[in-house]
Amino acid sequence: MDPFRITSKKVLTLVMVIDKDQKKILLGYKKRGFGAHLWNGFGGKVEPGETPKEGAHRELEEEAGITVTPENLKKAGILLFLFENDPVALETHIYTAYEHDGQIRECDEMRPQWFDFAAIPFDQMWEDDKIWLPLLLKGQDPFFGRMYFKRKSIGEQEQVDAISSASSSADATLANHSTTMTSTPFTKAEPKPFYMSDYHLELDLTGVPKDVALDGTVASFEN
Numbered sequence: 001m002d003p004f005r006i007t008s009k010k011v012l013t014l015v016m017v018i019d020k021d022q023k024k025i026l027l028g029y030k031k032r033g034f035g036a037h038l039w040n041g042f043g044g045k046v047e048p049g050e051t052p053k054e055g056a057h058r059e060l061e062e063e064a065g066i067t068v069t070p071e072n073l074k075k076a077g078i079l080l081f082l083f084e085n086d087p088v089a090l091e092t093h094i095y096t097a098y099e100h101d102g103q104i105r106e107c108d109e110m111r112p113q114w115f116d117f118a119a120i121p122f123d124q125m126w127e128d129d130k131i132w133l134p135l136l137l138k139g140q141d142p143f144f145g146r147m148y149f150k151r152k153s154i155g156e157q158e159q160v161d162a163i164s165s166a167s168s169s170a171d172a173t174l175a176n177h178s179t180t181m182t183s184t185p186f187t188k189a190e191p192k193p194f195y196m197s198d199y200h201l202e203l204d205l206t207g208v209p210k211d212v213a214l215d216g217t218v219a220s221f222e223n
């Protein structure tokens with residue numbers, strides 16, 4: 001049986017906030033939940049009745065305290081994340097935001113920080129980011145891809161679990177005391193529970209209709 005066979009998907013968003021003049025990107029250190037201890041863009045699940053773009057707008061405000069006008073939130077790509085022996089894929093709609101309003105702030109889930117393009121912490125990010133993020137920064141979008149993840153072996157996983165449970169109590173303490181952004185971010189290097197076993201990325205979407213079929217379901221590049 002194909003370990004990457006999927007029967008359904010969740011629709012998620014991911015917003016990369018970029019300062020083109022300064023050549024900086026705003027990332028958030030995820031303190032808890034899926035992808036904890038990794039730096040990532042801002043996003044989450046799209047709620048019923050929301051378009052992905054509306055979901056992206058909401059999550060950016062919730063997680064970083066800033067808003068973006070609809071015309072400044074540009075669809076950069078769609079990635080389907082598939083996890084071994086998990087029939088639910090994550091269809092993630094990725095946006096770039098080159099302008100924003102409001103004051104960046106930390107919340108109990110994310111700690112935002114600007115990074116120079118030359119100092120993006122790829123070793124503390126999802127493994128697929130180093131493939132598509134440099135393309136996005138160069139403006140080489142839209143892209144569409146599938147990223148395949150396998151779980152680490154049992155021995156490696158025990159190590160990850162032990163570190164995660166020790167750090168979650170530290171995170172709880174941190175969350176209680178952190179209402180403002182701190183200058184020295186909490187950046188532990190953590191082992192990751194997954195590794196990427198394969199990927200497939202398409203950059204030439206000229207032949208792809210604006211509604212791209214993803215394993216039997218449809219994702220729109222329009223918003």
Ligand SMILES: Nc1[nH]c(=O)nc2c1ncn2[C@H]1C[C@H](O)[C@@H](COP(=O)(O)OP(=O)(O)OP(=O)(O)O)O1
Binds near residue numbers: 034041045081109126
């Ligand atoms: N392989 C991967 N590479 C990547 O760059 N981002 C990924 C990823 N897999 C998931 N993500 C992103 C997509 C999304 O923004 C986030 C996961 O969203 P979650 O469902 O965990 O959201 P939250 O836990 O914040 O829940 P809600 O805020 O309640 O929706 O991680």
